[in-house]
Amino acid sequence: MSRPREDRAGGAGSPAGSGPAARHTDDPAVGPARHLGSVGRMPRWLKIGTAVVSILLIGVIAFGAYWAIRLQSNITKASLGAGSDKTESALDNSRDRMQILILGSDTRDGKNSQYGGADDSTGYGHSDVMMLMDISADNKRVNVVSFPRDLLVDIPKCIDQKTKQAFPAQKDVMINAAMSEAGIGCAVDTVNKLTGLEIDHFMMADFNSVKELSNTVGGVDVCISDAVYDPDSGLRLPKGTSKVEGEQALAFLRARHAFADGGDLGRIRAQQAFLSSLVRKIRDDGTLGNPAKTLQIADVVTRNLTIDEGLASVPTLLTVANRLKNIDVSKVAFVAVPTVPAVSDVNRLEPAEPAASQLFAAMRKDIDLTDPTATPSPSVSPDVSAAPSAEPTPSEVATTYDKAVQPVTVANGSGVPARPQEIIQTLTAGGFTQLARLAAPPVAATAVYFGAGYDAVARDVAALLGIPAARVLPAAGVNGVQVYLGSDPVGGTASKDAAVDLPSDIVNQTAGDVVCQQANPALITP
Incomplete structure (x- = not known):
């Protein structure tokens, strides 16, 4: 027996036979006419189809939400600067020219403890790798400039954004120590001071990220002129081309003595060759067009990445990745800052002039390093490529110095x-x-x-x-x-x-070049 339905006021509902449908018959007990009842039914196949679509839609939403939450929770954030004043306007990550400082940390805690004790890295650690990636506004070219870790530079006054402790400016300090006291932001401020640029973002990865990423993409091809063994890094390679992944990929990037004359510049060229090969691997495998593979890489990268607040969201990271996916590999230029042995210490490096300043000036003017005579790409935003101190204007004000x-x-x-x-x-x-x-x-x-x-x-x-x-x-x-x-x-x-x-x-190679590294004669094995 049916019970009357309660209405919103708490009283009994209308009789089952009343309403517009009931008016098609004189007997209220009969109910609606048959032809009106058929309109209310849904065919069985449509019911099943609707249920399947609903389940799939819920699954897609749940899957997307799961990955969005997972990737977002992976991200570690830090401050972009260490007290320096920002003069440029806000960046449109999807359309403006963008500079990202890429750092490799030598911190030996957590998963990295197997590569040394805590005494091997102090404070925030040192930057084992330092590269500045410069993406043009039209997404047609990328310059990747490497800074040797032995390069002597002046570090500005920096303030640790966590503790608010201030550290005084320093002169003639190795650039890889810039972040050791006041954090990553101090490394950013140091590169800004050196180049006259104003870096937009940074990404810092640790040793573990290299191993996991190389495994995820199925290894990276590298080439060397002779069989070599570097006991310090553990790198052992035969002559010719080899596929490295995991520990061997990390050893290839960390090896300091295996290449050229055993110095930092040979190491930089090897790192650039590895990244060039990685770029070609991702492009040739169609990785960025494969959602499943892209998610795998994103998961690996974000688990081992520290980035600034302006970059620290999954949509923003995807925006940057989308800008890079269609760039011609011949327009991805790898460059090293020109250097000479330092006057104060021949075991260290200093910028070679005028070549280093010419490079920084070309970067401020947004020059295509693979074709310096080309017309610079138009920027969507007003031209803010040069810091005020880098392009000074003669002053009519009386001098205040002797x-x-x-x-x-x-x-x-x-x-x-x-x-x-x-x-x-x-x-x-x-x-x-x-x-x-x-x-x-x-x-x-x-x-x-x-x-x-x-x-x-x-x-x-x-x-x-x-x-x-x-x-x-x-x-x-x-x-x-x-x-x-x-x-x-x-x-x-x-x-x-x-x-x-x-x-x-000035350009060591492009991502389209397959380069074989020269082995250090002292480490060549039979």
């Missing part, structure tokens, strides 16, 4: 022996008397380079000599100010779109 004690060197790269004397006379007449000269390799364009704290002096020197402000450049290896004379007449102006004067061998 010109007579400012160190100014004239480096003669003009090929004309008498040229420096002309410049020295002009500088002396302008009040600069602390002058020196030196011979230098020939260059085409005259430029003024300055060390930390000498930017105002450099601006005035350039204005006195009629050198365009665009050619006044910071240089970590310069003490004071250096006027590097080129074959052009001082006082001439350079076209805004003029080709950047870069060394012809």
Whole structure:
């Protein structure tokens, strides 16, 4: 027997036979007419189909939610800077030019404890790998610039964003120690200071990430000229091409003595060759077009990754990955900062001038390093590629320093022996008397380079000599100010779109090049 349905007010519902359908018959007890009842029924096949679609839809939503939550929970975040002021406008991660500092940490805790004790890495650890990935606004090219970990640089004052402890600025410190006291943000600030750029994001991975990622993609092909064994890293490879994964992939990237002359530059070239091979592997296997494989890689990467807050969401990471998936591998350029043995310590490196400053200037101008004569790609946002300190404008304000004690060197790269004397006379007449000269390799364009704290002096020197402000450049290896004379007449102006004067061998390789590493003769095995 049916019970009356309760309405929202708590009373009895309408009789079953009442309502519009019941009006088709004079007898309320009969119910609705037959032809109206058929409209209310759903065919069996449609019911089954609807149920299946509903189950699939719920499954897809649940699957997507599971992976979104899992990947998001994997992510570890840290501050992008360590107290430096940001001058650029907010970045559109999907459309703007983007620079990401990629770091490999040598921290020996957790899963990395097998690679040494806690004493092997202090504080936040050192950056075992440091690369700056620069993605163009049109997504047509990528520059990847490696910084040798033995490179001596000036580290700015940094504040640990967790403890708020301040650390004073340091001079002539290995760049891999920049993050050891105040964290990753200090490494970002140091690279900003060195290059004149303003980095948008960072990604830091540890030893374990290399092993897991190489396993996930099924190994990476590498090549070496001779059979080699490096006891420090554990790398053992036969002559020719080998597929490395897991521990051997990590050993290949960590090996410091296995390549070239056993120095850091040989290690950098090997790392770049590994990444080039990894890029080709992912492209040729269609990995980014395979959702299951992409999720596997995303899971591996996010489990072992520390990134800044602006990048720390799954949608943002997917946006960056989507920008990279269709780039021509021949337009992925791998570069190393030009260096020479440091004057203060021949076992360390310092930027080679003018090549290093020319590289940084080309990066600030968003130049295609594989084709420096090409027109720079248009940016969607206003041009903010150059930091204000990197492209100074001559000031009309009276100087507040003593010109007579400012160190100014004239480096003669003009090929004309008498040229420096002309410049020295002009500088002396302008009040600069602390002058020196030196011979230098020939260059085409005259430029003024300055060390930390000498930017105002450099601006005035350039204005006195009629050198365009665009050619006044910071240089970590310069003490004071250096006027590097080129074959052009001082006082001439350079076209805004003029080709950047870069060394012809500035690009080590592109991701499309298959390069075989030269084995260190001291470690070659039979």
